[in-house]
Amino acid sequence: MPQQLALSRAAKLIGISRATLQKRIKDGGLHSFDGTISTDELLQLYPDLKLEESGLFEQTRKIKEEAFRRRIMDHALPAKEVLAERLFEQGMELNDIKQHLQHYHTLVVGLQDRIHELAESSPAAKSTLDKLDQWLERELRQVLGEEQKPDSLAVMDAMLKVMSAHVSLQPSGRDFFIEGNDTLLEAALKAGLALNYGCSSGNCGLCKARVISGQVMRTRHSDYVLSDPEKQQGYTLMCCHTAVSDLTIEALEATSASDIPRQQLTARVKALTPLNNSMMMLHLQTPRSHRLRFLAGQSVTLGYVNAGSGEFPIASCPCNDRDLQFHIERGLGGTFGEKVWNGLKPGENITVYGPWGDYLFNDDAQNSSLFIAFDRGFAPIKSLLEHSMARESNDDMVLAWGASAADGHYMNNLCRAWDDALENFHYLPVSMDGAASAQAGTAQVVEKLLDNFPRTRRFEVYLAGPEDYIAPAMSQLMAAGFSKSQLTPIVV
Numbered sequence: 001m002p003q004q005l006a007l008s009r010a011a012k013l014i015g016i017s018r019a020t021l022q023k024r025i026k027d028g029g030l031h032s033f034d035g036t037i038s039t040d041e042l043l044q045l046y047p048d049l050k051l052e053e054s055g056l057f058e059q060t061r062k063i064k065e066e067a068f069r070r071r072i073m074d075h076a077l078p079a080k081e082v083l084a085e086r087l088f089e090q091g092m093e094l095n096d097i098k099q100h101l102q103h104y105h106t107l108v109v110g111l112q113d114r115i116h117e118l119a120e121s122s123p124a125a126k127s128t129l130d131k132l133d134q135w136l137e138r139e140l141r142q143v144l145g146e147e148q149k150p151d152s153l154a155v156m157d158a159m160l161k162v163m164s165a166h167v168s169l170q171p172s173g174r175d176f177f178i179e180g181n182d183t184l185l186e187a188a189l190k191a192g193l194a195l196n197y198g199c200s201s202g203n204c205g206l207c208k209a210r211v212i213s214g215q216v217m218r219t220r221h222s223d224y225v226l227s228d229p230e231k232q233q234g235y236t237l238m239c240c241h242t243a244v245s246d247l248t249i250e251a252l253e254a255t256s257a258s259d260i261p262r263q264q265l266t267a268r269v270k271a272l273t274p275l276n277n278s279m280m281m282l283h284l285q286t287p288r289s290h291r292l293r294f295l296a297g298q299s300v301t302l303g304y305v306n307a308g309s310g311e312f313p314i315a316s317c318p319c320n321d322r323d324l325q326f327h328i329e330r331g332l333g334g335t336f337g338e339k340v341w342n343g344l345k346p347g348e349n350i351t352v353y354g355p356w357g358d359y360l361f362n363d364d365a366q367n368s369s370l371f372i373a374f375d376r377g378f379a380p381i382k383s384l385l386e387h388s389m390a391r392e393s394n395d396d397m398v399l400a401w402g403a404s405a406a407d408g409h410y411m412n413n414l415c416r417a418w419d420d421a422l423e424n425f426h427y428l429p430v431s432m433d434g435a436a437s438a439q440a441g442t443a444q445v446v447e448k449l450l451d452n453f454p455r456t457r458r459f460e461v462y463l464a465g466p467e468d469y470i471a472p473a474m475s476q477l478m479a480a481g482f483s484k485s486q487l488t489p490i491v492v
């Protein structure tokens with residue numbers, strides 16, 4: 001009998017994104033029942049899928065090879081205590097199945113005995129009962145003699161359950177997997193979820209969540225003490241626990257900028273990388289125990305001792321809250337910007353204050369998205385895009401990037417790589433070099449965009465760039481049929 005698999009688990013087993021699978025369901029190529037899919041239907045859709053060729057099998061094979069041992073031990077496998085618990089859980093499940101089978105076997109043997117007894121004591125029914133007995137005998141011989149073909153997806157699913165656990169979140173219904181030594185919080189952030197948290201190190205209690213079903217295990221020390229009623233209700237600290245079995249937990253997610261508190265922290269300059277003649281990437285790393293909680297698209301104020309401060313959009317994803325990236329344009333950002341271009345060194349400290357702003361991704365829009373960046377406007381849009389990719393959104397995403405300088409598409413390779421790797425992402429670089437005015441430049445972008453992607457007229461639109469470009473681009477989009485409510489602009 002085919003098994004039913006949760007959507008995210010099925011996607012992981014086949015090695016495709018959940019978004020692609022959702023698209024198949026939406027197109028009618030695959031049926032889903034209560035958020036699950038049958039292994040039979042999946043194998044029909046992906047007939048070439050073989051256990052030996054799956055990423056999971058490969059991962060297990062590599063574990064056996066000494067050369068990969070340490071890397072896998074560090075990153076892919078959970079700690080041995082968690083692994084032992086998961087194997088124990090699997091053992092319990094197998095034991096249940098075995099007991100059920102034994103029970104059925106006893107029932108069938110009892111049924112045969114009963115049929116024989118009745119046949120002997122009721123001559124009138126003997127012929128019918130003999131036929132029933134023969135039929136039962138034949139069916140049993142067939143079932144027991146048949147070589148059972150293993151359900152490769154079910155086998156892979158059993159392996160996956162040992163390597164990683166699936167977590168469903170209430171009330172949002174979102175879900176994610178926990179792999180390696182990740183805590184619940186780390187895995188949720190990597191999956192693009194904006195859960196509530198503070199210190200990430202077991203001190204503040206802000207990451208409290210209630211376990212509705214499943215088992216968790218503490219993997220990090222915590223100083224915060226849960227009250228007895230909290231313990232009785234199943235509360236746990238997400239930053240210090242991982243999942244032993246598949247879990248359902250109750251935790252609140254931030255849905256607006258007002259859900260994120262202002263924070264101040266000191267981060268270290270990890271790297272300064274020129275992206276072209278006028279754009280520098282400033283890469284900051286926060287302390288492990290004092291990360292920046294923010295939403296994709298937000299900005300922060302950066303300050304350096306005696307070099308003033310400036311507000312900059314974060315150009316990285318909240319799914320990596322320790323590694324913050326900024327695109328600092330030469331000549332902008334006052335004395336702080338000057339310092340970035342002249343004299344700031346890796347290892348120095350920067351004060352980070354914020355986050356600010358409500359230029360946010362509309363998670364509830366259930367709509368495909370069009371991103372229009374002008375020059376440095378790519379920074380907040382990169383954050384939105386990376387967030388959307390972490391969430392494995394199945395909606396279409398189109399990025400049009402207008403650049404006023406010849407080398408203005410300063411992360412062209414990254415955008416092209418996304419375009420190559422993701423079925424639902426499309427990239428359109430547009431040169432505004434040589435345009436007589438900002439208005440003429442934006443007109444070139446809008447025109448080329450609508451020529452190439454006319455259906456984007458129904459999309460949610462996120463615009464970002466210098467003031468000169470945003471106002472004309474908004475007017476041109478509205479003249480082309482977009483409504484004002486579709487447009488979310490930010491001036492950077």
Ligand code: FES
Nearest residue numbers: 198200204205239
């Ligand atoms: S985030 Fe502070 S205790 Fe978990």
